[in-house]
Amino acid sequence: MHRSPAERFLAIAIVVLATILTLYPIVWMLAASLKTNSELFSGSILEPGSAGFSNFTSSLSQRPFCLYLFNSVLAALVSVVVTVVLGALAGYSLAKFQYRFSGAVSLIVLASIMIPLEAIVIPLFLEVHAFGWNNSYAALLLPTAFNVVGIFIFRQAMVAIPNAYIEAARIDGASEPRILFSVIMPMVAPSAVVVAILTFNLSWNSYLWPLIVANDDSLRTLPLGMAAFQSAFNTQYGQVMAVSIFGAIPTTLFFIAFQHHFIEGVSAAGVK
Amino acid sequence: MMRTGSGRSRYGRWGFLFCLPALLFIAIFQLYPVLFSYFISLHEYDLLSPPRYVGFKYFRGLVTDRAFLRSLSITITYVVYTVVPVLGIAFWLGWALTKLGRSRGAWRTLIFLPSVMPLVSVALTWKLLLNVQGPVNDGLSALGMAPASWLTTSAMAPWALIFVSWWHATSYYTIIFLAGFLAIPRDHYEAAALDGARGWSVLRHITLPSMKPTIALVVVLSTVNGLKTFAFQQIMTDGGPAGSTQILTLLIYKTSFSFLQMGKASAYSVILFTGILVISLIQIWLLRDRHA
Numbered sequence: 001m002h003r004s005p006a007e008r009f010l011a012i013a014i015v016v017l018a019t020i021l022t023l024y025p026i027v028w029m030l031a032a033s034l035k036t037n038s039e040l041f042s043g044s045i046l047e048p049g050s051a052g053f054s055n056f057t058s059s060l061s062q063r064p065f066c067l068y069l070f071n072s073v074l075a076a077l078v079s080v081v082v083t084v085v086l087g088a089l090a091g092y093s094l095a096k097f098q099y100r101f102s103g104a105v106s107l108i109v110l111a112s113i114m115i116p117l118e119a120i121v122i123p124l125f126l127e128v129h130a131f132g133w134n135n136s137y138a139a140l141l142l143p144t145a146f147n148v149v150g151i152f153i154f155r156q157a158m159v160a161i162p163n164a165y166i167e168a169a170r171i172d173g174a175s176e177p178r179i180l181f182s183v184i185m186p187m188v189a190p191s192a193v194v195v196a197i198l199t200f201n202l203s204w205n206s207y208l209w210p211l212i213v214a215n216d217d218s219l220r221t222l223p224l225g226m227a228a229f230q231s232a233f234n235t236q237y238g239q240v241m242a243v244s245i246f247g248a249i250p251t252t253l254f255f256i257a258f259q260h261h262f263i264e265g266v267s268a269a270g271v272k
Numbered sequence: 273m274m275r276t277g278s279g280r281s282r283y284g285r286w287g288f289l290f291c292l293p294a295l296l297f298i299a300i301f302q303l304y305p306v307l308f309s310y311f312i313s314l315h316e317y318d319l320l321s322p323p324r325y326v327g328f329k330y331f332r333g334l335v336t337d338r339a340f341l342r343s344l345s346i347t348i349t350y351v352v353y354t355v356v357p358v359l360g361i362a363f364w365l366g367w368a369l370t371k372l373g374r375s376r377g378a379w380r381t382l383i384f385l386p387s388v389m390p391l392v393s394v395a396l397t398w399k400l401l402l403n404v405q406g407p408v409n410d411g412l413s414a415l416g417m418a419p420a421s422w423l424t425t426s427a428m429a430p431w432a433l434i435f436v437s438w439w440h441a442t443s444y445y446t447i448i449f450l451a452g453f454l455a456i457p458r459d460h461y462e463a464a465a466l467d468g469a470r471g472w473s474v475l476r477h478i479t480l481p482s483m484k485p486t487i488a489l490v491v492v493l494s495t496v497n498g499l500k501t502f503a504f505q506q507i508m509t510d511g512g513p514a515g516s517t518q519i520l521t522l523l524i525y526k527t528s529f530s531f532l533q534m535g536k537a538s539a540y541s542v543i544l545f546t547g548i549l550v551i552s553l554i555q556i557w558l559l560r561d562r563h564a
Contacts, residue, residue: 007471011371018365019382022443026385028407029397041405082297090294097287105291112298114552115306118500118521119545122528122538123308124301146297176286205391207503208521212529223392227507230396237400244393255388259381262388266444267451 033241040237051238059229059239060246067218068225071140072204073250075221078141079203080196083150087195088188091154092180096166112148117209125212139213140221147202150195157191158184194265197258204251222247306545313538320532330539340540342515343523346430350519351498354437358494359487361442366449367479380450386443395507398436399423402508426516429509433517436504441497445490452486453479485558492555499548520544 028045033056035049094106117124124143133139161184169179185192210221220228226247230240255262313330315323334340365383369376386394401408402422409419422432456479464478502521505511511518511526518526520540528537 004471008371011368014364014368015372015379015383018361018368018442018446019379021439022383022386025394025397025401025439026389028401029393032400041403045407086294086297089290093287093290097284097290099284099287102284102287105288105295108295108298108303110556112302114549115302116496116500116545116548118502118524119541119548120302120305120309121524122534122541123305123312125529126312126534127300127305127308143301146294146301148294148298148302151294176283176290180290201388205503207391207506208525211506212525223390223503226390226392226396230399230507240396240400244396247390248388248393251388251390255384263380263384263447266384266387266447 029241029244032238033245035238037235037237049238055236055238055242056246059233059236059242062233063225063229064217065222065225065243065246068220068222069250071220072222074137075141075145075206075210076200076203079145079147080199082145083147083199084192084195086146087148087150088154088180088185088192090151091156092158092184094151094155095158095161096163109148109151113152117144121208121212124209128213135213135216135219137219140210140219144203144206144209147195147199150199153191153195153198154188157188161187190261193258193261197254197261198265200254201251309538309541309545312534313542315535317534318532319534323535326535330536331542333536334539334543339515339518339523343518343520344543346517347499347519349430350434350437350501351495353434354441354498355491355494358438358441358445359490361438362445362449362490363483363487365442365446366453369446369450370453380447383446384443386440387447391440391503392507394436394440395504398439399508402432402436423509424513426512426514429513429517433504433508436508437498437501440504441494445494448490448493449483449486452483456482488558489555492551492558495551496548496555499544499551 031045031049032040034051034053035055036051039047039049039051090109094102094109128134128139128143131138165183165187166179169183174182205223206221207223207227210219210224214220214224226243229243233239312323314325314327316326316329317323369380369383372379400406403409404419404421404424408422412419420428422428460478460482461474464474469477500521501519502525505517505519505522506525509517511522521544524537524540524544527533527540
């Protein structure tokens with residue numbers, strides 16, 4: 001690619017400026033969590049605070065944040081398991097089978113991707129109410145557990161697998177579920193990781209649905225607990241930032257460990 | 273699409289069985305609620321007394337419903353002022369990233385960070401940054417500009433939320449643009465260089481045409497995501513001050529779960545759903561175009 005020095009200088013300037021603007025709020029959040037209230041809005045962010053970790057210990061002990069964390073992790077894991085299992089099954093079906101209603105099935109799946117949760121919360125709430133799931137983990141976990149996009153990511157990966165593998169396994173006498181789990185799944189493992197990460201992140205950020213169904217404090221997930229802490233202690237700025245960081249730690253660690261898959265999951269949307 | 277030759281007769285049954293669990297989930301938690309929301313939108317229902325059929329009363333009422341019309345206009349303003357600048361910033365930032373050498377990976381990681389942060393953490397942090405005595409105002413004063421009451425006046429609050437969405441959304445779409453730029457075949461550029469094309473002319477005749485599908489995708493994705501925004505407004509301003517940041521999702525939430533007007537809120541939902549549906553159909557049409 002032709003690179004003129006002026007173009008390269010411009011590019012570096014844009015990237016550096018954007019990175020500074022991107023990082024500033026994050027650095028500020030980290031610095032603020034270590035400061036006392038009076039230090040927070042005076043002086044530079046780079047001046048070290050004198051609060052130590054007191055904002056963390058005092059804020060996290062005022063509310064049951066370990067329970068919120070447990071609920072969030074549980075919700076994310078249920079969502080990941082449901083999405084990977086149901087997504088792989090349905091993705092395999094769409095990629096490699098033809099049957100009477102297969103056209104209709106792909107249409108239904110495609111249509112369901114376009115249904116935004118934000119537009120169906122009222123009927124969903126009434127439905128969950130009718131199931132008698134009031135204030136229960138079932139109401140919190142199940143209705144939003146399945147991330148339909150998973151079907152498409154699996155389908156895309158499975159379409160690329162040559163049919164010869166499936167036919168050879170059939171000749172060897174393997175059952176159909178066995179073929180999926182022992183032959184196909186190992187081949188699409190990278191896609192399974194991408195699906196798991198996307199779904200985990202989606203669930204971790206889930207806010208509207210838990211807000212509607214988790215009336216009981218013991219059902220609250222981390223985002224709800226964080227927001228509730230903020231409304232109750234909104235002038236304890238350092239503590240609010242400590243709580244913010246607490247909620248960001250799991251996804252940040254996750255990102256550092258699976259960086260490549262994260263970026264791939266996002267990039268896939270742009271290229272495929 | 274390749275399928276197993278004998279699939280239809282002998283193995284088709286398995287294909288259907290494999291789809292069944294997903295279909296059940298979709299039917300119970302997505303398709304049924306959609307149909308049910310049309311039903312509720314035709315009824316007056318407050319959860320306490322049984323639903324009463326009122327026909328299209330709520331839909332007819334929309335044209336004179338000031339809360340709804342105001343919210344609709346706030347939503348459209350928010351989406352337009354989010355989508356257009358984010359598209360521009362993410363495009364140029366993605367382009368700039370392609371010009372970096374070995375360090376690209378590290379910059380990309382840093383720029384992606386806002387997408388990794390939980391929405392609530394982002395909202396809480398920006399709520400403090402935009403505080404009257406907060407760092408944003410300090411920065412403005414240092415530059416000789418007047419500080420503003422970002423989240424507490426109805427003139428500034430919609431803009432404050434738009435700025436926050438720029439910060440948050442740009443990172444995600446930059447990565448999509450970067451992937452798009454890197455997918456442009458190298459020989460296109462080499463051919464252009466042989467023809468003596470430089471700078472702007474390469475951008476206009478090679479880069480932009482190749483990036484058209486990615487640009488379209490980002491427009492659609494960011495529009496849909498803009499229409500679905502809820503947490504930022506609910507946490508940072510709760511729709512205020514004086515309703516100035518009450519986007520549709522928040523109006524639906526309050527109408528249903530605070531004021532218990534399930535029918536009316538369902539009519540709002542149907543409008544929101546239809547808007548998102550139309551944009552999603554455009555997306556499918558665009559993506560189909562690319563596979564051909």
